[in-house]
Ligand code: SF4
């Protein structure tokens with residue numbers, strides 16, 4: 001058929017022009033194989049890393065290869081692995097059985113919301129595994145097959161698992177909405193364990209695991225390297241504040257062992273977060289120590305397998321024992337919290353050799369940490385501020401209009417909701433919340449947690465980061481927010497990218513950095529530079545320190561101690 | 569009555585149809601969610617499309633202003649540019665407006681002899697499609713930039729720390745390195761952080777250590 005030209009009236013009647021098929025193919029989900037489009041998947045774990053950890057089937061392969069070089073009896077391995085885990089983990093069996101497919105979780109996953117791929121609906125993500133479970137472990141599925149939602153375990157299914165179980169950040173947002181409390185993150189973890197039996201890992205998670213196992217941190221920084229890194233920070237601290245802080249390292253008999261994610265050793269704004277811990281500890285005179293053996297607060301084992309959680313966490317556990325500390329303090333980390341509070345007691349045994357954490361400055365006993373004996377830096381700092389142990393000048397942060405991203409693990413996982421807010425409001429005069437359905441228990445993931453925070457899957461991360469990014473953009477437009485605070489090292493790395501794309505102009509910061517910039521330190525020089533060594537707006541013109549303290553004391557709810565030592 | 573008056577009168581119907589057709593470009597489970605959920609934060613995609621399509625349509629009716637149109641196009645395209653669409657499908661939504669106008673106006677165009685005016689509107693839409701293509705390309709470029717920036721951020725911090733040199737971004741492996749796990753180049757410019765089993769001497773360990 002010939003089409004009319006655009007200057008002929010016929011053209012404007014024709015719909016031919018528009019007869020492009022805009023509709024995606026409609027095959028059932030079980031029959032739609034994965035399309036590995038660059039930008040959406042993560043590179044596989046390298047053989048050397050698997051070998052280092054004694055993991056099965058180490059070899060180099062590529063996701064786009066037809067043949068993933070699986071073991072000959074791969075099917076048997078997976079089914080046996082599944083049977084074993086169904087026996088070992090009651091939750092797994094339960095989650096396989098009780099979903100009623102009500103759909104309440106379906107539209108709660110950031111990857112589905114941002115990307116629109118139905119297999120990113122949590123219910124369907126779980127079905128990827130459940131369909132195999134039905135086929136091989138339930139009578140109905142064995143007989144009825146597809147009608148009962150069961151399907152055969154094939155090579156394509158394995159590929160599909162690899163794709164979608166590494167498109168779940170184990171953030172647990174979906175579980176908040178499930179009437180049965182089904183935790184899809186746990187299902188993802190099982191899926192990843194099964195993949196691991198075939199030697200299928202992502203390098204961005206397994207290499208840090210191998211590094212950590214070997215050197216004590218994900219980055220593979222050796223002991224002297226760690227010391228060098230911290231010494232650089234000490235220099236920067238001195239430049240910004242005029243104060244030279246100590247680096248207590250591997251100190252036996254210290255009261256507290258401090259562990260923080262290694263993301264804090266490199267790259268802004270982690271470095272400034274790390275500098276801020278040191279400033280805080282120095283100022284209050286905390287008897288603490290770093291460790292070169294347990295130099296990682298994070299635990300990428302959590303993104304790998306239960307066995308790996310145990311192997312990595314054992315180092316912190318052993319080091320606390322060796323050094324003879326009383327309790328552990330953790331830096332601004334998200335998933336450390338899940339590991340410590342939900343797994344340590346069962347994987348490495350409750351650390352009974354430690355004491356229930358008690359702040360030496362306020363006498364506060366952290367009852368919530370009675371079992372795991374580890375306190376989050378935000379709990380610790382909030383308690384100090386509450387008891388007036390820090391001298392603060394929040395006006396130094398007046399150029400900052402800050403909002404707060406609740407990290408999935410600390411907020412949804414551990415309920416640390418109020419402490420960070422209290423701290424931020426104490427050190428910043430301009431704090432703004434994002435919309436209610438995007439914060440606290442309902443917080444949206446950064447899109448890069450659980451081993452997804454690499455760069456090769458950037459498109460996928462941006463899809464996942466869209467809901468968070470939209471909420472940031474909203475407060476940016478409405479309140480002029482220019483900084484996004486987060487207390488998790490993965491967030492501090494990945495949200496920079498999320499903001500650059502979805503809310504350009506918003507910078508990312510750790511909370512401790514805001515605290516350290518606001519702290520008036522004993523013997524400090526006139527603070528004209530912040531910890532990024534940028535000039536603090538307005539600080540050049542006037543000597544504000546004294547005026548600000550006076551001003552501060554009149555502000556209701558602010559806590560400043562008069563006079564010198566806050567060390568009791 | 570001019571076509572523009574008519575378009576103004578039928579604005580809601582046309583824009584809604586346009587939006588419907590755009591949402592129909594998603595898989596059925598997704599498009600039913602996108603249609604149903606009205607909360608802007610629970611469903612930021614539809615919200616952006618809803619606001620954007622209306623603004624673009626109004627702009628066409630009132631007389632095309634490139635800056636305004638591009639600003640609104642950007643909000644839609646930056647989403648579609650990172651979703652599972654080919655370039656043509658990512659921007660094809662612009663043409664769906666032609667279809668929406670024809671469907672909603674039905675015979676009015678012929679009855680009222682508005683074809684000539686419609687040709688003008690169509691030219692505007694074609695123009696918008698060209699803008700859309702530019703914006704799409706920019707978004708894709710940005711995605712690659714973001715990748716490179718991430719690598720630079722983590723690696724350069726390390727370079728400074730351990731070598732005392734300013735990093736040279738040109739010497740970094742860049743986003744294309746390591747597409748295949750085998751044969752990943754081991755750039756000399758990167759510091760070896762630990763001794764010699766090669767666990768941490770290459771770029772991915774540096775990136776892998778973000779946390
Ligand atoms: S845990 Fe998070 S990422 Fe995984 S399916 Fe649930 S909402 Fe999605």
Ligand code: SF4
Nearest residue numbers: 099101102103105178
């Ligand atoms: S909300 Fe719970 S029961 Fe309902 S579909 Fe999702 S996982 Fe199944």
